[in-house]
Every structure is written in structure tokens, then in C-alpha cells.
Amino acid sequence: MARMKFICDAERCIECNGCVTACKAEHDIPWGVNRRRVVTMNDGVAGEKSISVACMHCSDAPCMAVCPVNCFYRTDEGVVLHDKDICIGCGYCSYACPFGAPQFPSTGAFGLRGKMDKCTFCAGGPEENGSQAEFEKYGRNRLSEGKLPACAEMCSTKALLAGDGDVVADILRNRVLVRGKGSEVWGWGTAYGKPRDGQPAAGKPDEVKS
Template identity: 75%
Template structure:
């Protein structure tokens, strides 16, 4: 069974916020809610890196543990979803989540919390696939169409990866291996640090004389 995961490659992310925009547009999320955000660390300083973060669809999700009404469930694809009909908007998942994924539309007096909204991995909700109710509450259900989340699909640098965890980790592993030059640029000796695969050039020369 495929297990769906996001992975964001900070070496590739260019902080264009296209994933945020794409998500907001595709899922028509409520005002004041962003299911995905790009965070830049050391902005303007050496070592600046950006990361796009949303719900990480944890295998053992803290939000699901603390929910007082038990509205979370994990799909067969390993996507963590929640039932907005059951959610009471208490905010406990927001306190427990390591990634700040649960968002609350400002609802009621003094901006008390409405029903929680978070990234669904473009997998909709508990309602029937592609039903109007599902779209209204959770946004689009691309997984049911055999598509992957739009944020990752449209990432221009392919920094944000989404899909089967096995494939994602393979892709990322290959990138790491092929990053010898980037490692060299960090002041570590080429010989010691390069993971560049050997090219089998032993004994070869441009001239034999």
C-alpha cells in the first residue's frame, strides 16, 4: 500500500509561494486560512533556506490523539483527514501539531475558532468523492481522480515532492548523491565529501604519448 507523503527540498525551494497560491485556489479555502505556507529561515543572511510546509500526514498524528471528539482518521493512502461535521473547533489539534497545520477560520464573536481546516493532501473528506458537500468543506479531491496534490504538481523547481513515500525518498536520495558540487561549495574537501559517483576514468588520458 502506497503511503502518501510530502517532502520539501530546501536546496531547491525558491520561496515563490506558488504552492500556497495553488492550494488556496484549488481548494477554495476559507478566508484567513492557508493550508500551506512557505517559511524562510535566515532571510537575507548566508545559509538562507526556504521550506514549504503543510500537514505532514503523520503516521501517528498528535492532532488525532488529542482531539476531544475523535474526528481524525487516516485513509488507506496514509492521508490524515478530519470530519468537519464532528469537529467542534476547540483548537487542541493546533496546540499539539508540530507543524502548525491546523487552521481555524475566524468564526463567531471575538474571532473564536470555527471548524478546523487543514491540508487534505487534495484527498477531500469523508463525504462521497466529488460531491458538492465535500468540495464545499474540504476542497478538491484530486487523489480520487488519480492526481497528486496541486502544490507539488505545479512546483516549478520540483522542490516540493508529493506522492508515494518510497518514490519520494528515492528521488531525494538521488538528489543528495548528485550534490557533490554543492557540498564542495561548503568548504569541505572534494575528496572527503563528494558523493559523486565514480566515472570509471582510471587509466584514461587525452593523450597516450
């Protein structure tokens, strides 16, 4: 059975927030909750990186470990979901999660607490697949329709990958091998082609020689 995972390629993410918008639109997410968000490190500084963050559906999920009512469960595909009918809104999972995935919905002026909400990998919840009850509580169940999460499908640069963990890991590994690392990723060689057999790169021969 495939183990579903997210991987975000920080070298490709352009901070467009298309994944955030796709998630909110697909599942009719309530105001004040972002199941997915884009985090930028070293914003405005040379070498800044952006990465799309949501529930990573951990193999050893800390949210499951701390929940006092055991409302979290793992599907056969490795997706970590929670049962809102069991959830008591204690917030322990929010403190335990290193990614800040479980969130309280803001339903009033002072952010009244309710049932926790989190990314479902577009896999719905414990209700019948595709039912109205499932959509109202957890959003659309795209996984049962044979589709990948909306956030990954909407990513314009394919920075956000979702699917079988082994497959997406191989995709990222191949990207890294092809593009290199450090200055090789976005540099002179990438823009104008790398020199071969001592010949200058195409495009700016005079500058390459100097």
C-alpha cells in the first residue's frame, strides 16, 4: 500500500500562495484557518527560500501521541486524520505538532475555540466517502476519486509534490542530481549553459573568458 507524503522543493517555490488558495477554495475552509501556508525564510535577503507547509502526515505523529481522546487515526495510505465528533478541542495536538498543522477555527471576535481543523491530504474523514456530512466537516475527498491533493495539482512550478512517498522522493532526488547544488542551481551555468571541454559557455563568450 502506498504511503502518501508531501515534499516541497524550496528551490522551485515562488511564494505565489496558489497552494493556499486552492486548499481554501476546494474545501470551503472557514475564515481564520489555513490548512496550508507558505513560509519564507530570510525574507528580502539574498538567498531567501520559501516552502509550503501543512500537515506532513508523520509516520510517528506527535498529535496522535498527545491526544487524550484518541481522535487521530492513520489510514491504510498513511494519511493522518482526526474525528471531529470525538475531538474535545483541548489543543494539545496544536502544541505538539512541529508544523503547526492542527488549528482552532476563529468563529467569533475573540477567536472562540471549537473542534480542531487540519490538512486531510484531501482524504476526507471517517464519514462515508463523498457524502455531504464528510464535506461539511473535512472538505472534499479527492483521494477516493483517484486524485491528488488540490494544493499539489495547483502548484504552477511543481514545487509541491504529493503522492506515494517513494515516488515523490525519487522525483526530488533526480531534480537535485540534475541541477546540482549551491551556486549551480540558479547561476551562470543554469542561465547560459555550462562550459564543455574548456570552451566558453554559450551566450556571453567574452565575459566567460575573462
